[in-house]
Amino acid sequence: MGATPSVQRYSAFTPVRLPDRTWPDRTIEAAPRWLSTDLRDGNQSLVNPMSPARKLAMFELLVRMGYKEIEVGFPVASQDDHDFVRMLIEEDRIPDDVRISVLVQARDELIRRTVESLAGAPRATIHLYNATAPLFRRVVFGMTREECKDLAVEGTRLMMKYAEATLAGCDLGFQYSPELFNETEPEFALEVCEAVMDVWQPEPGREIILNFPTTVERSLPHVFADQIEWLDRNLSHRENVCLSIHPHNDRGTGVAASELALLAGAQRIEGCLFGNGERAGNVCLVTLGLNMLTHGVDPKIDFSDITEIRRTVEYCNEMQVAPRHPYGGDLVYTAFSGSHQDAIKKGFDALAVEAAEAGVEIDDMPWRMPYLPIDPKDVGRTYEAVVRINSQSGKGGVAYILSAWHGLNLPKGLQADFAQVVQGRADGSGGEITPSEVRAMFDDEYLSRTEPTVPLGIGGRPIATTLYVDGARFRVTGARADAIRTLGARLAVWNVDVQVVHRTGVETGAEEPAGAEVAVYAECSIEGRTVWGAGLDADVVAASFAAVRSALARAGQSSVREIALAG
Ligand SMILES: CC(=O)SCCNC(=O)CCNC(=O)[C@H](O)C(C)(C)COP(=O)(O)OP(=O)(O)OC[C@H]1O[C@@H](n2cnc3c(N)ncnc32)[C@H](O)[C@@H]1OP(=O)(O)O
Numbered sequence: 001m002g003a004t005p006s007v008q009r010y011s012a013f014t015p016v017r018l019p020d021r022t023w024p025d026r027t028i029e030a031a032p033r034w035l036s037t038d039l040r041d042g043n044q045s046l047v048n049p050m051s052p053a054r055k056l057a058m059f060e061l062l063v064r065m066g067y068k069e070i071e072v073g074f075p076v077a078s079q080d081d082h083d084f085v086r087m088l089i090e091e092d093r094i095p096d097d098v099r100i101s102v103l104v105q106a107r108d109e110l111i112r113r114t115v116e117s118l119a120g121a122p123r124a125t126i127h128l129y130n131a132t133a134p135l136f137r138r139v140v141f142g143m144t145r146e147e148c149k150d151l152a153v154e155g156t157r158l159m160m161k162y163a164e165a166t167l168a169g170c171d172l173g174f175q176y177s178p179e180l181f182n183e184t185e186p187e188f189a190l191e192v193c194e195a196v197m198d199v200w201q202p203e204p205g206r207e208i209i210l211n212f213p214t215t216v217e218r219s220l221p222h223v224f225a226d227q228i229e230w231l232d233r234n235l236s237h238r239e240n241v242c243l244s245i246h247p248h249n250d251r252g253t254g255v256a257a258s259e260l261a262l263l264a265g266a267q268r269i270e271g272c273l274f275g276n277g278e279r280a281g282n283v284c285l286v287t288l289g290l291n292m293l294t295h296g297v298d299p300k301i302d303f304s305d306i307t308e309i310r311r312t313v314e315y316c317n318e319m320q321v322a323p324r325h326p327y328g329g330d331l332v333y334t335a336f337s338g339s340h341q342d343a344i345k346k347g348f349d350a351l352a353v354e355a356a357e358a359g360v361e362i363d364d365m366p367w368r369m370p371y372l373p374i375d376p377k378d379v380g381r382t383y384e385a386v387v388r389i390n391s392q393s394g395k396g397g398v399a400y401i402l403s404a405w406h407g408l409n410l411p412k413g414l415q416a417d418f419a420q421v422v423q424g425r426a427d428g429s430g431g432e433i434t435p436s437e438v439r440a441m442f443d444d445e446y447l448s449r450t451e452p453t454v455p456l457g458i459g460g461r462p463i464a465t466t467l468y469v470d471g472a473r474f475r476v477t478g479a480r481a482d483a484i485r486t487l488g489a490r491l492a493v494w495n496v497d498v499q500v501v502h503r504t505g506v507e508t509g510a511e512e513p514a515g516a517e518v519a520v521y522a523e524c525s526i527e528g529r530t531v532w533g534a535g536l537d538a539d540v541v542a543a544s545f546a547a548v549r550s551a552l553a554r555a556g557q558s559s560v561r562e563i564a565l566a567g
């Protein structure tokens with residue numbers, strides 16, 4: 001603290017001038033071509049590069065998810081990388097609709113060995129790169145612009161020469177990247193790409209992938225978008241060029257930069273699952289794909305089991321995905337805070353009502369949910385963890401837990417009553433309260449205070465008594481009604497007024513409850529104050545008795561047990 005600020009050591013980024021940019025008015029309407037570089041850029045940044053088994057697990061995951069272009073390694077970087085490429089080819093593990101690619105520097109011997117590593121491949125792309133940015137030309141390569149361009153041109157020639165000798169029968173693709181494109185003078189990057197194209201000679205059926213990396217992300221996303229629109233306008237052979245981007249995430253804006261670049265004309269995106277990759281990572285393919293899904297654009301990638309994807313990626317990379325990572329993190333579908341929980345519960349309730357009105361399944365309804373940008377089910381996550389309880393939770397969250405996990409649908413007044421109980425205990429413990437602990441608290445507070453046995457089958461002529469069940473009437477007849485009437489009479493002696501009996505878990509209006517257990521919630525006015533009780537039983541009358549007696553017991557009416565049993 002107190003050290004001299006270092007701000008003067010840094011300078012502003014010079015943007016390309018594009019005052020008539022058009023990309024801000026466009027929208028993303030279709031998925032781009034995706035390339036996963038998990039096995040190359042991702043792998044080269046790992047503390048422990050992937051073992052062959054981990055590489056294969058990653059490759060198979062990417063294929064299962066639907067990636068059609070997969071950069072499988074840098075064959076001359078290590079024996080493992082080379083052997084993995086050979087194994088894929090020799091064991092015929094590359095599906096017909098998948099194209100592998102490999103990366104190489106613009107160096108003669110490395111190019112020769114890289115081309116050889118692909119022998120026997122039915123289709124493959126060779127990806128050649130050299131740095132074009134001024135800092136690299138000066139510091140790393142000690143080259144003039146001309147020499148830098150020649151390196152790319154010569155690399156392309158060598159690649160074609162070796163491929164002609166070694167890869168007969170291979171449907172060969174070619175990709176060139178001016179590394180650190182974003183820091184390269186745009187005219188110079190264009191000049192190098194044009195020179196490379198002069199050698200490769202793109203034409204219909206012979207595309208070239210020109211891949212523009214923000215090797216180190218240095219500026220704002222819209223600046224990159226301007227650079228891409230500028231390229232889109234100025235590249236020759238445009239119809240035979242696939243304009244690809246390779247964004248890194250050094251400023252934390254890799255996703256934004258990619259999305260704006262798509263608007264600006266990018267047709268293909270290279271990235272890694274959950275944003276693995278050098279330094280702050282490559283752009284996250286999961287976030288990009290699912291961002292599209294939430295706008296109604298099919299990403300053409302299968303994210304339906306995000307947990308399995310995440311586990312496999314964690315296994316392969318030996319790195320954990322952060323709990324807040326978009327779409328895949330542990331906590332991204334979870335609300336702890338009361339107002340969020342309340343809104344989510346109301347959202348689910350409204351969705352159920354609207355689906356019933358429309359006569360369709362909930363899963364077929366448009367997704368409009370407070371605080372949840374995507375239906376967790378669409379990525380294989382369940383609703384159970386959507387709401388979790390701690391000291392910041394409110395009645396909506398507590399009610400959601402009892403409903404979603406335990407099938408207990410509490411009336412509103414009881415929700416507030418029980419939330420206070422939970423809040424008191426959460427404040428004491430400080431931590432999270434699990435759904436089973438919430439249930440145990442409910443049982444402890446309301447159910448365990450009741451006696452399991454109630455006096456039914458009292459004789460007398462059948463009469464009708466009405467209970468109010470979630471606002472609708474529920475008729476109980478016969479001896480059971482007698483029992484309730486008897487209880488009511490006794491309670492009257494004690495100045496207890498049973499105002500409303502709520503029952504949930506069965507169809508309202510039914511003569512007798514269907515199904516296993518019925519929950520009855522009694523809202524009682526006892527000596528002028530409202531006291532709630534709950535009862536749970538296979539028999540609705542028994543549950544009703546239990547609920548009333550629970551309320552009495554909570555109100556401190558200890559002799560209730562004898563009264564009820566005396567009925
Ligand atoms: C932005 C990116 O992610 S690029 C991909 C980075 N990935 C990798 O580098 C993969 C792992 N790399 C390696 O294993 C090694 O670098 C190898 C095997 C490829 C090469 O190894 P070596 O030649 O022993 O070492 P090294 O990488 O230090 O070589 C650097 C030389 O290559 C040159 N070089 C670096 N990149 C390129 C390139 N794209 N094209 C041509 N020459 C290059 C450097 O200028 C330097 O030249 P100099 O020796 O004349 O100064």
Ligand SMILES: CC(C)C(=O)C(=O)O
Pocket residue numbers: 041103129177179180211213214215216246248
């Ligand atoms: C080789 C290129 C595409 C690269 O990885 C980068 O520039 O980040």
